[in-house]
Amino acid sequence: MNTLKINNLNLIYKNGYNAINGISLEIKNGMFGLLGPNGAGKSSLMKTIVGLQKPTSGSIEFNDIDVVQDTDYIKKNLGFLPQDFGVYPKVNAYDLLNHIAILKGVNNKVERQKQIQYLLEKVNLWNFRDKEVHTFSGGMKQRFGVAQALLGDPKIIIVDEPTAGLDPEERNRFNTLLSDISSEVVVILSTHLVEDVKNLCSEMTIMNKGRILKTGKPKELIEDLEGKIWSKFIDSDELEIYQSNLKVISQQLIERQLQITVFSPTQPEGFSPVEPILEHVYFNVLSQNS
Numbered sequence: 001m002n003t004l005k006i007n008n009l010n011l012i013y014k015n016g017y018n019a020i021n022g023i024s025l026e027i028k029n030g031m032f033g034l035l036g037p038n039g040a041g042k043s044s045l046m047k048t049i050v051g052l053q054k055p056t057s058g059s060i061e062f063n064d065i066d067v068v069q070d071t072d073y074i075k076k077n078l079g080f081l082p083q084d085f086g087v088y089p090k091v092n093a094y095d096l097l098n099h100i101a102i103l104k105g106v107n108n109k110v111e112r113q114k115q116i117q118y119l120l121e122k123v124n125l126w127n128f129r130d131k132e133v134h135t136f137s138g139g140m141k142q143r144f145g146v147a148q149a150l151l152g153d154p155k156i157i158i159v160d161e162p163t164a165g166l167d168p169e170e171r172n173r174f175n176t177l178l179s180d181i182s183s184e185v186v187v188i189l190s191t192h193l194v195e196d197v198k199n200l201c202s203e204m205t206i207m208n209k210g211r212i213l214k215t216g217k218p219k220e221l222i223e224d225l226e227g228k229i230w231s232k233f234i235d236s237d238e239l240e241i242y243q244s245n246l247k248v249i250s251q252q253l254i255e256r257q258l259q260i261t262v263f264s265p266t267q268p269e270g271f272s273p274v275e276p277i278l279e280h281v282y283f284n285v286l287s288q289n290s
C-alpha cells in the first residue's frame with residue numbers, strides 16, 4: 001500500500017497570491033478525485049506534490065519519505081500528466097516514449113521495449129507508433145500522455161484535468177484505463193467535472209479558493225444529503241425571493257419553466273423531494289463557500 005500524506009500545506013506565489021491554504025489530505029491506493037472549479041488551486045496543488053514548486057510551508061510525505069526536501073524519491077516513482085503538456089518534438093510516438101523511459105531510469109533496453117509495447121497496446125496506440133505525436137488528435141495525445149505517465153512502473157500517478165478536450169467516448173475509454181490501473185497505485189485525478197469523479201473515484205475532495213471544503217467517499221457524501229434536497233417549479237421573477245429565504249443550489253429551465261433545487265433539512269412548502277446525486281453535493285458545498 002502506498003500513502004501520500006499532505007499536512008497543513010500552504011503556497012503563496014511570488015505576487016502574494018495564496019493558492020494553497022492549509023490543505024491536509026491522506027491518499028492511499030485507488031482513484032482519488034480532486035474536484036473544483038477553475039482557479040480552485042488544483043494545478044497548484046499537483047505541481048507542488050510532484051516537486052515542480054516548493055510549498056511556502058507544510059509537509060508532503062510519500063510512503064513516509066519527505067518529498068519536499070528529497071524530490072528524488074517521488075520523481076523516481078511518479079507518473080505525471082500535466083494539464084498543459086506543451087509542445088511535442090517532431091519524433092514518433094515510439095521514439096518519444098523510449099526517450100522518456102531513459103529519462104525515467106528504465107536502463108535495460110529489452111525491458112524498455114517490453115514496457116513501451118505493452119503501454120502503447122494498452123492505450124490503443126500501437127498501430128500509430130511510427131506517427132509523430134504532434135499529428136495526433138486530442139484524445140490520442142491524452143492517451144499518449146497516460147502511456148508516458150505509466151512508464152517505469154510508478155507508485156503514484158497524477159493526472160491534471162486529463163479529460164479536458166476529449167469527446168464523451170474518448171473520455172470513457174480514458175477513465176476506464178485509469179481506473180484499471182488504480183488498484184495497485186495512488187491515482188490522483190483533478191477535474192472540474194463531477195461526471196469524471198462520479199463513477200470512478202473511491203475517494204474525493206472538493207476544493208475551492210485554495211482550501212479543502214469536503215472530503216469523503218462519493219457514495220457517503222451523497223447519502224448525507226438524503227431527505228435534504230427539494231425542488232419546485234417557480235416563476236422566474238420569484239427567484240430572488242426564494243434565494244433570500246432558502247439555499248438554492250441549482251436552477252434549470254425545463255420547457256421554459258424555471259425549476260429550482262434547494263438544500264433544506266426540512267421540506268419547504270410546495271417543494272417535492274429529490275433523490276440526491278453528486279452534483280448536489282458539489283453545488284451545495286460550493287454555495288456554502290462562495
Ligand SMILES: Nc1ncnc2c1ncn2[C@@H]1O[C@H](COP(=O)(O)OP(=O)(O)O)[C@@H](O)[C@H]1O
Pocket residue numbers: 013014015017019036037038039040041042043044045
Ligand atoms: N505562478 C503563479 N503565480 C501567481 N498566481 C498563480 C500562479 N499560478 C496560478 N496562480 C493563481 O492561483 C490560482 C489557482 O490556480 P490553479 O492552481 O491553476 O487552479 P486550477 O488548476 O484549480 O484551475 C488562480 O487564481 C491562478 O490565477
Ligand SMILES: [Mg+2]
Pocket residue numbers: 042043044083160161
Ligand atoms: Mg488547473
